Amino acid sequence: HFDYRLALMALDAKVHKLRLNPGNIHNKDGVREVVKRAKEQKTPIRIGVNHGSIGDRQPGDIRDEAQRMVDLALSEIRILEDLDFDDIVVSVKAFEVPVMIAAYRRLAKAVPYPLHLGVTEAGTALAGSIRSAAGMSVLLYEGIGDTIRVSLSEDPVVEVKAGFDLLKSLGLRDQGLTLVACPSCGRADIDLIPLAKVAEERLRALPVPMKVAVMGCEVNGPGEAKDADVGIAGGVGKGAIFRKGKIVGTFPEDKLMDGLLAEIDKILIENGKEPYSQKAPKLSHEGQLTPGRSVPAGQRS
Numbered sequence: 001h002f003d004y005r006l007a008l009m010a011l012d013a014k015v016h017k018l019r020l021n022p023g024n025i026h027n028k029d030g031v032r033e034v035v036k037r038a039k040e041q042k043t044p045i046r047i048g049v050n051h052g053s054i055g056d057r058q059p060g061d062i063r064d065e066a067q068r069m070v071d072l073a074l075s076e077i078r079i080l081e082d083l084d085f086d087d088i089v090v091s092v093k094a095f096e097v098p099v100m101i102a103a104y105r106r107l108a109k110a111v112p113y114p115l116h117l118g119v120t121e122a123g124t125a126l127a128g129s130i131r132s133a134a135g136m137s138v139l140l141y142e143g144i145g146d147t148i149r150v151s152l153s154e155d156p157v158v159e160v161k162a163g164f165d166l167l168k169s170l171g172l173r174d175q176g177l178t179l180v181a182c183p184s185c186g187r188a189d190i191d192l193i194p195l196a197k198v199a200e201e202r203l204r205a206l207p208v209p210m211k212v213a214v215m216g217c218e219v220n221g222p223g224e225a226k227d228a229d230v231g232i233a234g235g236v237g238k239g240a241i242f243r244k245g246k247i248v249g250t251f252p253e254d255k256l257m258d259g260l261l262a263e264i265d266k267i268l269i270e271n272g273k274e275p276y277s278q279k280a281p282k283l284s285h286e287g288q289l290t291p292g293r294s295v296p297a298g299q300r301s
Contacts, residue, residue, distance in 0.1 A: 004030030011037050017089075019046045022076040023053030031076075035083045044087040047076045050120050051094035066102035069094065073107060088113045089147070093120035097135040104139050114146035121151065128152040129162045133169075140170055177203045180213040180225050188216030190234030190253055198257060199232070202280045203264070208273060210264070213242075222247060230263050232256050243267070 002024050010018055011034070018038055025031060038045055049069050063071065069092040080088055090113050092103040100119055108115060119135045122128035132150045139145050150162040167173035181196040182188075196214040203212055213231030215221030218240050221233030226245030233240045233247075239256045240247045241263050251259040265275035 004034050007034045008037060011041060011043060014041075015043065017044045017046060019048045020076065021048050021050060021053060022072050023049060023055065028079065031079055032083060035080050035085050038087075039083065039085050042087070044089060045080065045085070046089040046091060046116060047073055047080070048116070049073045049076075049090075049092045051092075051096070051099060052120065064102070065094070065096075065099045066092075066106060069099075069103045070106045070110065074110060077111060077113070086113075089116050090114070091116040091118060093118045093151075095119065095121050095131075097131060100135045101138055104144055105142075108144045115144060116147045116149070117145040118149045118151055123153060125152055125154050125158055125162075128154070129166075132162070133166050136166060137170060140167075140172065174209040176209065177206045178209070178211045179203070180211060180215075180228050180231070182215050182221070182224065184216065188234060189218070189236045190216060190239060190256075192216040192234065195232070195234075195256070198283060199260065201283055202257065202261070205279065205281060206264075206276060208268070208271075210267070212260070212264075218247075230260065230267060232260055 004025055004027050007018055007020060018034070020031065020034065035045065049072050051065060051069055054068055054072055057068070061068075073090055073092055077088065077090065080086070090107060090111060092100070092107055094100040094103065097119060104115060104117065117136045117139055119132045122131045129150060129152065136145065136148055148163055148166070150159045150166065152159050152162065164173060164175055168175065168178055177200070179196070179200050182192070184192050192214065199212065199214050210230070211228045213221070213225035213228035215225055215231060215233045218233045218235045221231070222240070222242040222245045225231050228244070230241070230243050233242060235250070238250055238252050241249045241251065241256075241259045243263065248263065249259060261277040261280060265277050268275055
C-alpha cells in the first residue's frame, strides 16, 4: 500500500506472493521496478483493487462503481504485461455485494488470470460471514473465482473455518465435519441448541469428511437426516444414535455425546482410520475448551 518501496522490501524478505493496490500506489516507475524484481525472483503478484481506495469520481465520469474497479485493474495488468510478467492474480473487492459481484463478472470475461474473491471489510463473525457468502457464493456457483478470503473482524482461524464452510456448502470442498442440525421446535424432546453446539466443538477436529446430524426428535430425526453418516435423534430423557437413517442404539440424554463419539470411532475403524474420541476437544461446563473435562450431552443451562 501507498509506497512501492515497501513492496521492494517485501521482495527482499522473500515473500511467497506480493499484493499491489493500484488505488494507492501511483508511482508507475516504482511499480515497474517492483515488477522487474518480482520477475527475477519468480514471485507472483496479486493486483488487489479495493473499492474504498479507487479515488473520487471525476467530473463527467459516467461509469458505475464496478466498472471503475475493473478499469483500474486492467490498467495495472497492462503495466505488468508490458514487462512480460504474467504470474498474476487479480481481485476487485468491495463492501457492497452487488458492486463486488458485477466487478468480478466483468473481470472474468476480460482477463485469463486467476481471480481472488472477497468482500472487503465484511464485519464481525456472523454478519461478515453472511455478507461474504452472499457475494462469493453467487460467483463460485457461476464458476468464477480461484481463491477466496472471508474477511472478518476476527481471529484468522475463524476466517479459514468460514471459508471452508462456504466451500463445503457449495460442494467445492469436502473436509472434516459437516454438521446437520434442525431448528428448535415444539417437537424437540432434548435441549437441542446446547447439544448442537457441543457436538460442533467436540467434532470440529474430525480428520476425515463426515456428515453428522443433531436432530431434536426420534420421529422425524433419522428420516430427515438419513443422508448423514451418523447422528443423534432426541427423545424424552434419552435419544437414539443412527447411521444413514437406521437406528443403531439408544442412550440416556447425558450419554448421547459419548454414544455419538463411540459410533464415529466405529465408522473410522471400519474404514481403516484411527479412532477419534480420545483426541476430541473437551469442553468445560461454560462451553469453553479446557483439557480433561467434558459437558454431558444435552445438559440444560
